[in-house]
Amino acid sequence: MTAETIIQSLASGLLMGLLYGLIAVGLALIFGLMDVVNFAHGEFLMIAMYATFFLFAFFAIDPLLAAPLVAAALFVFGAVVYLLIVRFAVRAKANAGMVQIFSTFGLAIVMRGVAQFFFTPDYRSVPHSWLGGKTISLGGIFLPQPQLVGAAVSIAAFGALYFFIHRTDFGRALEATREDAGAVALVGIDKNRVFALGWGLGAALVGLAGAIMSIFFYIYPDVGASFALIAYVTVALGGFGSVFGAFAGGIIVGLVEASTALILPPSLKSVGIYAVYLLVVFVRPRGLFGSM
Amino acid sequence: MDSEFASRRRRELIIAFCLAAIAAVVPLFVKDVYVQNIMVLTLMWGALSQSWNILSGYCGQISLGHALYFGIGAYTTTLLFTKFGVLPWFGMLGGGVISGIIAMALGYPCFRLRGHYFVIATIVIAEIGLLLFHNWDWAGAALGIDIPVRGDSWLKFQFTRSKLPYFYFALGLACVAWFVTWWLEDSKWGYWWRAVKDNPEAAESLGVVVFNSKMGAAAVSAFLVAVGGSFYAQFVSYIDPESVMGFQFSLLMALPAVLGGIGTLWGPLLGAVILIPLTELTRSFIGGSGRGVDLIVYGGLIVAISLARPQGLVGLFAPKRKEAAR
Numbered sequence: 001m002t003a004e005t006i007i008q009s010l011a012s013g014l015l016m017g018l019l020y021g022l023i024a025v026g027l028a029l030i031f032g033l034m035d036v037v038n039f040a041h042g043e044f045l046m047i048a049m050y051a052t053f054f055l056f057a058f059f060a061i062d063p064l065l066a067a068p069l070v071a072a073a074l075f076v077f078g079a080v081v082y083l084l085i086v087r088f089a090v091r092a093k094a095n096a097g098m099v100q101i102f103s104t105f106g107l108a109i110v111m112r113g114v115a116q117f118f119f120t121p122d123y124r125s126v127p128h129s130w131l132g133g134k135t136i137s138l139g140g141i142f143l144p145q146p147q148l149v150g151a152a153v154s155i156a157a158f159g160a161l162y163f164f165i166h167r168t169d170f171g172r173a174l175e176a177t178r179e180d181a182g183a184v185a186l187v188g189i190d191k192n193r194v195f196a197l198g199w200g201l202g203a204a205l206v207g208l209a210g211a212i213m214s215i216f217f218y219i220y221p222d223v224g225a226s227f228a229l230i231a232y233v234t235v236a237l238g239g240f241g242s243v244f245g246a247f248a249g250g251i252i253v254g255l256v257e258a259s260t261a262l263i264l265p266p267s268l269k270s271v272g273i274y275a276v277y278l279l280v281v282f283v284r285p286r287g288l289f290g291s292m
Numbered sequence: 293m294d295s296e297f298a299s300r301r302r303r304e305l306i307i308a309f310c311l312a313a314i315a316a317v318v319p320l321f322v323k324d325v326y327v328q329n330i331m332v333l334t335l336m337w338g339a340l341s342q343s344w345n346i347l348s349g350y351c352g353q354i355s356l357g358h359a360l361y362f363g364i365g366a367y368t369t370t371l372l373f374t375k376f377g378v379l380p381w382f383g384m385l386g387g388g389v390i391s392g393i394i395a396m397a398l399g400y401p402c403f404r405l406r407g408h409y410f411v412i413a414t415i416v417i418a419e420i421g422l423l424l425f426h427n428w429d430w431a432g433a434a435l436g437i438d439i440p441v442r443g444d445s446w447l448k449f450q451f452t453r454s455k456l457p458y459f460y461f462a463l464g465l466a467c468v469a470w471f472v473t474w475w476l477e478d479s480k481w482g483y484w485w486r487a488v489k490d491n492p493e494a495a496e497s498l499g500v501v502v503f504n505s506k507m508g509a510a511a512v513s514a515f516l517v518a519v520g521g522s523f524y525a526q527f528v529s530y531i532d533p534e535s536v537m538g539f540q541f542s543l544l545m546a547l548p549a550v551l552g553g554i555g556t557l558w559g560p561l562l563g564a565v566i567l568i569p570l571t572e573l574t575r576s577f578i579g580g581s582g583r584g585v586d587l588i589v590y591g592g593l594i595v596a597i598s599l600a601r602p603q604g605l606v607g608l609f610a611p612k613r614k615e616a617a618r
Contacts, residue, residue, distance in 0.1 A: 101411065
C-alpha cells in the first residue's frame with residue numbers, strides 16, 4: 001500500500017462522504033423539527049433515482065439537469081407523505097414511539113413493493129450521461145467527476161440550507177417550531193404547514209442526492225436500504241436533528257468507509273462504518289455533536 | 293380483586309389449551325401440502341413474534357436486529373450437524389444458549405442507549421453479523437450450506453415425506469413461547485418490564501433494577517428466537533446468510549406483534565394468523581409477474597394498523613379483559 005493509494009482512497013472517501021451528508025441531511029432536518037425518524041428515507045432516495053432514470057430514458061434529460069426537477073417532485077412527495085401519514089402518526093395516543101417507527105416502515109415496504117411491481121426488480125443505470133465514467137486528474141490523483149460534482153452540490157446545498165434557516169422567514173419559523181411547537185401556534189404560525197414544508201424540504205434534499213447518485217450507481221427497488229442505514233448512522237453520529245452534524249457525520253462516514261476498504265476485503269467496508277457508529281454511541285449515547 | 297385476576301389468568305390458560313388442541317387436529321383433516329406449509333410458517337412466525345414481543349413489547353426495547361439470533365440459531369444447528377454430526381436437538385439448545393449469551397453481551401453496552409439510538413444499534417449489529425457470515429468461508433460464506441438428507445427421523449429432525457412433524461414442532465414452539473410469556477406476565481420480571489417500559493426513571497427509583505431486567509428480557513427473547521431459527525434451518529434444509537439473517541427477518545418478527553398488539557399476550561399469534569396466510573396467498577395468487585404485491589399488501593396493512601389502531605387488533609376481541617389487565 002503506497003502513500004498514493006491511501007491519499008487516492010481518502011480523497012474518494014471524502015467525496016462520497018459529502019454525498020452521504022447530502023443523503024442524510026433531510027433525515028436530520030425532519031428529526032430536528034419534530035422528533036420523527038423517517039424509516040422510509042432510503043425509499044425516498046430510491047424513487048428519486050428512478051425519477052432521474054425515467055427522465056433520462058424517455059426525455060433524454062441529463063441527470064444534472066434533472067436534479068432540480070427531481071428535487072421539486074420529491075418536495076411535493078415529502079409534503080404529501082407528511083399530510084397523509086405522518087400527521088396522523090404523531091397524534092397516536094397508545095404506543096407512540098412504535099407507531100412512528102412502523103408507520104414510516106410500512107410506507108417503506110409499500111414503496112419497495114410498488115417499485116418492484118411497476119419497474120421490476122431489474123438493475124438499471126443511466127448509460128451515458130455527461131459525467132458518467134469520466135475522471136479528472138489532480139496532481140496524480142484520479143477523481144471521478146460525478147462524485148466531484150456531487151460533493152460540490154452537497155456543499156452548495158448545505159450553504160443554501162444555512163442561509164435559508166438563518167435568514168428567511170420560513171427558516172425562522174422552522175427553527176421556532178422545532179424549539180417549541182406549542183408556542184409558535186400562539187404567534188399565528190400554522191404548525192402543520194411548517195411540518196409539511198419541513199418534510200418537503202427534507203425530501204427535496206434527498207431527491208437532489210438521488211439524482212446525482214443515479215449517474216454512477218445502479219438503480220433497483222431495494223437500493224435505498226443500504227444507503228438508509230448509512231444515513232441513520234450519519235445522522236446519529238452528528239447527533240440526531242443537527243443539520244450540520246449530518247454534514248460532519250457524512251464526511252466521517254465517507255472517510256471511515258474508505259479506510260476500512262483499504263484494510264478489509266471490499267465486501268466488509270460497511271463494517272467499519274457500523275463499528276464507528278457503535279463506538280461513538282457507546283461512549284457518547286447522543287452522538288458526537290448531540291446536545292442534552 | 294385478586295381472585296378475579298387469578299380466574300382471568302386461568303381462563304387464558306384454558307383458552308390457549310383449547311386453541312392448541314384444535315390446531316393439533318386441523319392437519320389431520322387438511323391434507324393439502326401447500327396449506328400445511330402455510331400453517332407451519334404461521335405457527336413459526338407466531339412463536340418468533342411472541343419471543344420478540346418479550347423484549348420489544350413488554351420491556352419496550354424495540355429491536356430490529358433479531359434476525360441476528362434467528363441466524364445464529366440456524367447456523368449453530370446446521371454447522372454442528374454438517375461439520376461434526378451433532379444432532380440438531382443439541383444444536384437447537386446450543387444455538388439458543390449462544391444467542392442468549394450474545395444478547396446479554398450486546399445488551400451490556402446497548403441498553404444504555406435510548407430510543408432511536410437503540411433501534412439503529414440493533415439494526416447495525418445484525419447487519420455486521422450478516423456481513424461477517426457473508427465472508428466466513430468455513431461457514432459456507434455467501435454460498436450457504438445445504439443440509440444433507442439422511443432419511444426421515446425424529447432423531448435427526450428431518451422429514452421428507454410429510455410436513456406433519458414440522459407442524460407439530462412449530463405448534464409446540466408456539467405453545468412454549470406463549471406459555472413463557474403467560475408465565476412471565478405475572479412474575480416479578482413481567483411487572484419490572486412494564487415499569488421499565490412506561491417510565492424507566494420512576495422504575496429505577498422504586499428499586500427496579502432496570503438494567504438487569506432488560507438483560508433478562510433480551511436473553512429469554514434471543515434464546516427462543518434462536519430455537520425458531522434452528523427449526524427454520526431444518527425445515528427449509530438450506531441456509532445462506534441472506535436467507536436466515538437478512539433484515540427482512542427482523543422486520544417479519546416485529547410485524548405480527550405490531551399488527552396484533554405489541555406488548556400483549558395474544559397479539560403476536562393473532563397477528564401471525566392474519567399476516568402470514570395473507571402474505572402467502574397474495575404471493576401465490578398474483579404470482580411471479582406481480583412481484584411486490586405481497587409487499588404492498590402487508591406494508592399497507594402495517595401503515596393502516598399503526599395509524600388506526602396503534603394498540604393492535606387484539607383489543608377488538610376482548611376489550612374488557614384488556615382493561616382488567618391494566
